[in-house]
Amino acid sequence: MKRLLVEFSKRMYMKTKFKMLCVFMFGILALSLPASAxxxxxxxxxxxxxxxxGMFMPVYPCSNAVDESWDxxxxxxxxxxxxxxxVYEEYIIPSGISGADWTFKVQIAPNPSKVEVWxxxxxSNSWDILYSNLHSFGIYTFTVNIPxxxxxxxxxxxxxxxxxxxxxxDYFEGKVTWxxxxxxxxxxxxxxxxxxxxxxxxxxxxxxxxxPEGYDVNNINVSKVNITTPSGNSLLVDISAPATVGDxxxxxxxxxxxxxxxxxxxxxxxxxxxxxxxxLKVTGELLDGTQFEGTDTVRVIKKGRNKI
Numbered sequence: 001m002k003r004l005l006v007e008f009s010k011r012m013y014m015k016t017k018f019k020m021l022c023v024f025m026f027g028i029l030a031l032s033l034p035a036s037a038x039x040x041x042x043x044x045x046x047x048x049x050x051x052x053x054g055m056f057m058p059v060y061p062c063s064n065a066v067d068e069s070w071d072x073x074x075x076x077x078x079x080x081x082x083x084x085x086x087v088y089e090e091y092i093i094p095s096g097i098s099g100a101d102w103t104f105k106v107q108i109a110p111n112p113s114k115v116e117v118w119x120x121x122x123x124s125n126s127w128d129i130l131y132s133n134l135h136s137f138g139i140y141t142f143t144v145n146i147p148x149x150x151x152x153x154x155x156x157x158x159x160x161x162x163x164x165x166x167x168x169x170d171y172f173e174g175k176v177t178w179x180x181x182x183x184x185x186x187x188x189x190x191x192x193x194x195x196x197x198x199x200x201x202x203x204x205x206x207x208x209x210x211x212p213e214g215y216d217v218n219n220i221n222v223s224k225v226n227i228t229t230p231s232g233n234s235l236l237v238d239i240s241a242p243a244t245v246g247d248x249x250x251x252x253x254x255x256x257x258x259x260x261x262x263x264x265x266x267x268x269x270x271x272x273x274x275x276x277x278x279x280l281k282v283t284g285e286l287l288d289g290t291q292f293e294g295t296d297t298v299r300v301i302k303k304g305r306n307k308i
Contacts, residue, residue, distance in 0.1 A: 045175030047089040054085030084163045093154040099179040100146040120157035123149040187294035195299040198266045204259035208248045217256040225284035233268035272300045
């Protein structure tokens, strides 16, 4: 089949962009969505620089393949490449990330093409392969996780290779997703009673939850609050019990009162030694999924002594 004129020379396209929007978004979200094991994902489909190598048709150049139109990508070709072609993309790594994914979209038409994704490994100063597969006719989207040795130095470097055996590849678009792991809200917990007699017949154990400035206990999802013993036994809040916001310790900071079934918790602590100090951990989340945690220590005694 006669081909259109193709370019064999390497062509470099450079563009510099500030990632202030991404950093600004993270700053806002980090203040409003801190969470233990909470993970924040920030998409970034604007590479800071890219270059192309191989054969691209002038009518559909490589620059079309990295045009930032991830959501508007059509069926028809944005770029045509033949035989073996490469696209190199670089992304400035924002501070505070815990990881990154890279998502790649490619259209193969009409014949099979081998697709490979590589990342620059700063520990070995070489390209390491992340993905390699032979794809037939169709549109494919897949995500690969970037190993930590590709994130130790900025920028993140991605190389995508397509090797078509007969016809052309309708090229692609890629985007990086920055992953942020945000710590939990550290709550102040006060458990009542301070001394728990395992033989007492009380109905509940009460916990008062207080947040640092900037967080509102009114936003606690009460049904998600639980208490955990040192042995790992966990007990959800008793949703039939009252849960109210007040100021239990009169310090001017609102606290949320929640209650746990006393008999069940006492059963979890039945193996505790006589007259022991036990740390009980209270965890939960806000209505938006933000998690919190805090610990209080209580004295545990056996029945027959100081029934409280």
